[in-house]
Amino acid sequence: MLWYETEGPDEDVFVSTRVRLARNxxxxxxxxxxxxxxxxxIIEKAKSALAEKEGYTFVDFAKVxxxxxxxxxxxxxxxxxxxxxxxxxxxxxxxxxxxYVMICEEDHLRIQCIxxxxxxxxxxxxxxxxxxxxxxxxxxxxxxxxxxxxxCPTNLGTGLRISVMLFLxxxxxxxxxxxxxxxxxxxxxTVRGTTGxxxxxxxxxxxxxxxxxxxxxxxxxxxxxxxxAGSIARAERETRTQLLxxxxxxxxxxxxxxxxxxxxxxMVGTEELYRLYADVRMGIAMGICNEIAYTQLDSLLIRxxxxxxxxxxxxxxxxxxxxxxxxxxxxxxxxxVKK
Amino acid sequence: MKCTKCNAKEAxxxxxxxxxxxxxxxxxxxxxxxxMEKETGNLFADPFGGNLLGSLFSGIPQKIQPRKEExxxxxxxxxxxxLAENGKVGCPACYNSFREELAPTLKRLHGTAVxxxxxxxxxxxxxxxxxxxxxxxxxxxxxxxxxxxxxxAKLRDQIRALRGQ
Ligand SMILES: [Zn+2]
Ligand SMILES: [Zn+2]
Numbered sequence: 001m002l003w004y005e006t007e008g009p010d011e012d013v014f015v016s017t018r019v020r021l022a023r024n025x026x027x028x029x030x031x032x033x034x035x036x037x038x039x040x041x042i043i044e045k046a047k048s049a050l051a052e053k054e055g056y057t058f059v060d061f062a063k064v065x066x067x068x069x070x071x072x073x074x075x076x077x078x079x080x081x082x083x084x085x086x087x088x089x090x091x092x093x094x095x096x097x098x099x100y101v102m103i104c105e106e107d108h109l110r111i112q113c114i115x116x117x118x119x120x121x122x123x124x125x126x127x128x129x130x131x132x133x134x135x136x137x138x139x140x141x142x143x144x145x146x147x148x149x150x151x152c153p154t155n156l157g158t159g160l161r162i163s164v165m166l167f168l169x170x171x172x173x174x175x176x177x178x179x180x181x182x183x184x185x186x187x188x189x190t191v192r193g194t195t196g197x198x199x200x201x202x203x204x205x206x207x208x209x210x211x212x213x214x215x216x217x218x219x220x221x222x223x224x225x226x227x228x229a230g231s232i233a234r235a236e237r238e239t240r241t242q243l244l245x246x247x248x249x250x251x252x253x254x255x256x257x258x259x260x261x262x263x264x265x266x267m268v269g270t271e272e273l274y275r276l277y278a279d280v281r282m283g284i285a286m287g288i289c290n291e292i293a294y295t296q297l298d299s300l301l302i303r304x305x306x307x308x309x310x311x312x313x314x315x316x317x318x319x320x321x322x323x324x325x326x327x328x329x330x331x332x333x334x335x336x337v338k339k
Numbered sequence: 340m341k342c343t344k345c346n347a348k349e350a351x352x353x354x355x356x357x358x359x360x361x362x363x364x365x366x367x368x369x370x371x372x373x374x375m376e377k378e379t380g381n382l383f384a385d386p387f388g389g390n391l392l393g394s395l396f397s398g399i400p401q402k403i404q405p406r407k408e409e410x411x412x413x414x415x416x417x418x419x420x421x422l423a424e425n426g427k428v429g430c431p432a433c434y435n436s437f438r439e440e441l442a443p444t445l446k447r448l449h450g451t452a453v454x455x456x457x458x459x460x461x462x463x464x465x466x467x468x469x470x471x472x473x474x475x476x477x478x479x480x481x482x483x484x485x486x487x488x489x490x491x492a493k494l495r496d497q498i499r500a501l502r503g504q
Contacts, residue, residue, distance in 0.1 A: 029415040029430035135459045141431030147454030149431040158456035215452020
């Protein structure tokens with residue numbers, strides 16, 4: 001099961017939690033100094049350390065088609081930079097544990113675990129299992145003073161980055177998100193719209209992660225994040241209640257219109273999909289449309305992303321053809337469950 | 340190259356400032372750079388905003404000729420100049436090869452923090468041995484103070500054994 005097909009804790013505010021550990025091998029330079037032969041050696045070493053373990057599967061990325069790579073990006077399983085690489089690279093995945101190890105990304109090894117909802121502890125434990133296996137059989141670059149050595153100095157120390165994807169419609173509608181972003185940056189956490197800086201967040205989705213990686217323990221990073229996540233969730237939930245009290249009719253109308261569009265439109269573009277997604281998801285959170293589950297909606301959003309839609313079609317599609325197929329997927333998936 | 344401000348210490352931080360088209364170049368030692376940063380508050384761009392890679396290490400004046408014998412990383416052969424230009428190190432060993440040169444940048448990124456998180460197993464073992472040693476020495480001190488000589492002898496043996504490993 002992929003992360004978005006499973007239920008997770010506090011899904012009304014948290015879509016997913018991703019944990020990443022950056023690890024590197026001594027004796028190998030980073031790109032661009034890493035030779036093709038060196039990259040292949042690293043891949044072989046990672047394979048010997050992990051791929052023979054139960055549950056882990058090796059995927060040679062050179063043999064993966066571009067659309068498939070793009071679809072893995074849409075599923076948040078690999079980074080966009082990794083999908084664009086033309087030099088040797090590979091993935092070792094454990095679908096059951098939701099662990100994906102990118103080999104020869106910016107760092108030699110990037111152990112990722114992504115879970116549904118807010119689950120940093122579960123995600124970190126799963127990533128650590130792969131980390132321990134790598135540690136026992138390979139020579140990982142480490143310095144007693146600096147910690148785990150990484151390609152970019154910003155990741156030094158624990159090499160741990162936790163990113164949480166938040167769904168914050170009420171804070172977005174009321175504009176309160178701005179002041180929250182400011183407060184969080186003061187305690188070493190960043191929040192940005194998932195589609196990058198500046199622009200409004202698509203689907204009211206925000207990415208929230210720790211900046212500090214050195215001089216703190218993993219547990220401290222976790223509890224700092226947990227505390228901040230708790231206060232954002234509280235603010236969002238309070239704002240939702242206020243919004244519902246003051247504008248119930250308008251909100252109901254907005255949610256039901258979005259649901260209606262999903263159930264009957266004939267062509268839907270990605271931009272519109274994000275808007276519909278946000279409105280319906282808010283409707284679930286506010287108890288306006290109870291017959292739909294978060295998992296259903298979150299997996300629908302991913303299944304409707306351009307590359308993933310194309311794979312379902314089995315052949316190359318033009319943009320209008322994609323919009324048509326997307327609408328078809330929405331129509332069939334969003335029909336009310338017959339009682 | 341000497342620091343252009345104090346003219347005493349070796350310059351490790353290079354910085355180029357452009358105000359209304361007038362370019363000023365600085366080559367500063369770690370101390371002077373820290374002092375200047377405090378003074379202006381924005382010697383370097385915020386490492387988490389905007390152009391992360393370009394601003395992570397300080398920019399380097401382009402027209403300064405490279406010194407003849409520039410230090411190179413023992414593993415990957417990179418010079419500090421190349422590290423600064425890329426904003427990233429050449430290999431894991433660069434952190435050791437350029438420990439001093441990187442110190443101001445790392446200090447700016449992480450404060451003076453020393454790693455406290457998890458470590459690979461062999462370091463973890465070393466770390467707990469160090470902690471054990473420290474506590475044994477504490478006990479030994481107490482044993483001597485209370486004139487528990489038999490106990491002290493035992494502790495001394497344990498410490499010797501641990502050190503010998
Ligand atoms: Zn100076
Ligand atoms: Zn190096």
